[in-house]
Amino acid sequence: MFEVSVEETFAAAHQLREYKGKCENLHGHNYRVRISVAAEELDRTGLVVDFVELKRQMRAIIERLDHTFLNETPPFDVLNPSAENLAKHFYDEMSPAFKTGRARISSVKIWETDTSTATYRPSEDVTEPRA
Numbered sequence: 001m002f003e004v005s006v007e008e009t010f011a012a013a014h015q016l017r018e019y020k021g022k023c024e025n026l027h028g029h030n031y032r033v034r035i036s037v038a039a040e041e042l043d044r045t046g047l048v049v050d051f052v053e054l055k056r057q058m059r060a061i062i063e064r065l066d067h068t069f070l071n072e073t074p075p076f077d078v079l080n081p082s083a084e085n086l087a088k089h090f091y092d093e094m095s096p097a098f099k100t101g102r103a104r105i106s107s108v109k110i111w112e113t114d115t116s117t118a119t120y121r122p123s124e125d126v127t128e129p130r131a
């Protein structure tokens, strides 16, 4: 199996709801996001996926989150803006583009700080059709 990854950073403020501790107060993070894509076989060019295309998709999502207050930015106006939910959000937004292809998103990792990360990995047997 092959796996490639791209990383980007963005800055945003958030405030965890229903959380007792420092993170319930308004504060910001310089988030780092890593999207990893895996494939059993390479395409004819010898690639898992084009880095340029992968970064383009990732930046489109970051564009909506960068320099915002996440709690006021959908879907985090409803969903708690935890690193875990951010990771799942990137997965949900990007995975439809990979549903029919040879490659799939294997994981999304979010760094809130240099030493704290959350990772979302889809279940192996998830092949639910998307409307």
Ligand SMILES: [Zn+2]
Pocket: 014, 023, 027, 028, 029, 112
């Ligand atoms: Zn925080």
